[in-house]
Amino acid sequence: MTDQPIGIHHVTAITDDAMRNYKFFTEVLGMRLVKKTVNQDDIHTYHTFFADDEGSPGTDMTFFDFPGIPQGVRGTNSISRVGFRVPDDAALEYYLDRFKKNDVKNEGIRTLFGKKALPFEEADGQRYQLFSDENNEGVASGKPWKEGPVPADKAIYGLGPVEITVSYFDEFKQILFDVYGMRLNQETEDVALIETGEGGNGGQVILRKDTGKAGMEGYGQVHHVSFRVKDHEAIKQWENKYDEMGLRHSGLVDRFYFEALYTRIGNILVELSTDGPGFMGDEPYETLGESLSLPPFLEPQRDYIESQIKPFDTTRS
Known part of the structure; x- marks a missing residue:
């Protein structure tokens, strides 16, 4: 029997400017770049990982850098907003002031499902919100x-509730219950707060119903969401479960930093990822994210890869 996912593992979005995105996440949001690597499915582009101090599972927001890609279009059947966790309500006030000083578009502090939140946007229109852990x-x-x-x-120290907006609200909600063992925390008209694992901000999905125009993928939009599983044995059990349920999937994919398993629930790409090995195995703690890191199977192609991608300086040590 498979256990339900532990919580959120990571969220991957699309940017058209890796340097601008890097400066925003490190200098404004204060998240650490723990890995600068390439998209393993398209080695001509960067894949950057922003996380907590050590790249812990459940803390990383990652980006595919696709220069020249059209801007995405907001709409239903998409992952519509990404959450981040801060320690308390005072931290939201701190970030509200920080956003004002840095001209970051935001909607002010509000209450959502009984907790304080601060919605804001990146320059490219990517939407986020901070959640207080108070x-x-x-x-x-x-x-x-x-x-x-x-x-x-x-400071931000983890991922918070991830918002998914779909036209097939009831069907998607039931899949989260029946396939992933998630459970309902709260529900209002056309909005449900669903959780997994130990729950709380690090294990929640905000599911919204919208029967309007569908969104289109591009920069400023989310590519996929990943949920945490413990280890190889656990993700193998999920692969078997998908097979038994007749769900089409990618098969296990070794990403070096973690193992992954992908399936699509309607329009939403859902990944399961193992908690390890993590991001600390191939670079010293002091210089995480400062050099181009490649998994062993791509290392023989380093010279070619470095000739294809545009360098950008992430040195901080």
């Missing part, structure tokens, strides 16, 4: 970036 219980957070520009008691 009074939160459930999936443990990560560790604030020690050398980051945001004080440790205010």
Whole structure:
């Protein structure tokens, strides 16, 4: 029997400018670049990972860099907003002031499902929101970036609830229950808060119903969401479960930093990822993300890869 996913593992979005995106995440949001590598399915493009101090599972927001790609179109049947966790309500006030100073578009602090949140946008239109962990219980957070520009008691230290908007609301909700063993926390008209594992901000999905125009993939949009499973044995059990249920899937994919398994639920690409090995095995802690990191199977192609991608400086040490 498969266990339900532990929580959110990572979210991957699309940018058209890796350097602009890097500066926003490190200098404004205060998240650490823990890995600068390439998209293993398209080695001509970057894949960057922003996370907590050590790249802990459940903390990383990742980006495919596709220069020249058209801007995405917001709409239904998409992953519509990504959440991040901060320690308390005071941290939201800190970021609200920080956003004002850095001209970051935001909607002000509001209450969502009984917790304080701060929705905001990146320059390319990618949508996020900060969630306060004040009074939160459930999936443990990560560790604030020690050398980051945001004080440790205010800093982002994990992924928060991920918002998914679909036209097939009831069907998608039932799949989350029946396939992944998730459970309903709260529900209002056309919006449901669904959780997995120990729950709380690190294990929740906000599911919204919208029967309007469908979104289109491009920069400023999310590519996929991944949920955490413990290890190789656990993800293998999920592969078997997908087979038994007749769900089409990718088969196990070794990403070197974790193992992955992909399936599509309607229009939404859902990944399961193992908690390890993680991002600390091939670079020193002090210089994580400063050099181009390649998994062993791509290392023989390093010279070619470096000739194809546009360098950008991420040195901080």
